[in-house]
Amino acid sequence: MAKYRNNLPQLDGEFYLADGGIETTLIFLEGFELPEFASFYLFNNPEGEAALHHYFQTYAKIANQFGTGLILESATWRASTDWGERLSYTMEQLAAINRKAIQLLEEVRKKYESIKTPIVISGCLGPRGDGYIPSNIMSELEAELYHQTQINLFSDTSADMVSAITMNYVEEAIGIAQAAKNANMPVVISFTVETNGALPSGQGLRSALEQVDEITSGYPSYFMINCAHPTHFEHVLAEDGLWLDRIRGIRANSSCKSHAELNESSELDIGNIIELGRQYASLKKRLTHLNVMGGCCGTDHRHIEKIAETCLPLFRAAT
Secondary structure, eight states: OOSSTTSOGGGGOOOEEEOOOHHHIIIIITOOOOGGGOGGGGGGSHHHHHHHHHHHHHHHHHHHHHTOEEEEEOSOTTOSHHHHHHTTOOHHHHHHHHHHHHHHHHHHHHHHOOSSOOEEEEEEEOOSSOSSSOOSOOOHHHHHHHHHHHHHHHHTTTOOEEEEEEEOSHHHHHHHHHHHHHTTOOEEEEEOOOTTSBOTTSOBHHHHHHHHHHHHTSOSSEEEEESSOHHHHTTGGGSOSGGGGGEEEEEEOSOOOOHHHHHHOSSOOOOOHHHHHHHHHHHHHHOTTOOEEEEOTTOOHHHHHHHHHHHHHHHHHTO
């Protein structure tokens, strides 16, 4: 049974960490092959599953060390129907993988959760298409029907919420929010942006957030930005407006490279770890409700430790 589904603790404003870039960590630092960038593929064998367990335990230990909350995102960004078919999974096998991914996080929570470190389990959803290119754009209804299957699976597990990560056009985000509402699941929508701060579809970030809220009557619990470097979007956040209060999470890339450049890169760019921590602190000063901080492509436990070290004093000073 879900522990926090009806009362997400991160909405109280305390500091919550999230993990880093799971796929880039597993590929470049751990040496695993991930067909279609699918981390759930590691559930195919004991060695891979052990690597996933170790990965999430690493971040639980960091949260314990700093006395922060923790959001654990399941390794299911690619575990939806179309991507499963590409990897020759049947619907039954894919359903089992989604459940197994949540069960793994349950085990981590049972071992590491404490009063100072509440741990929230999130069922992770990814885009139906490419994470960087808004190709084969669905209507809102098509997106709702497509993602309903995976969200329904999560609703029958101990997942407290679902998170749609790396959304690159607004119709898919709206469809996911509607599907989550159908399943009575809290949902977080995380958009990615290009180096100009706009979605890959060309729509502005503010416009996208406001459109999702308008059409879904504000159903998402909050919004996030992921898979972009802070220098790509910080200028957009200099605008005024209540829409900024809806942004509660950042999961930035370590690299300043564009999505196109990252796609062509054969080496991991970990960026400047110290500077990234400072940039998160700067974002916190701009975004009043920002309290969920993790990483995306190129980031690992070192980045998250530095973010925690740099930003935790901002939260302690406010209490």
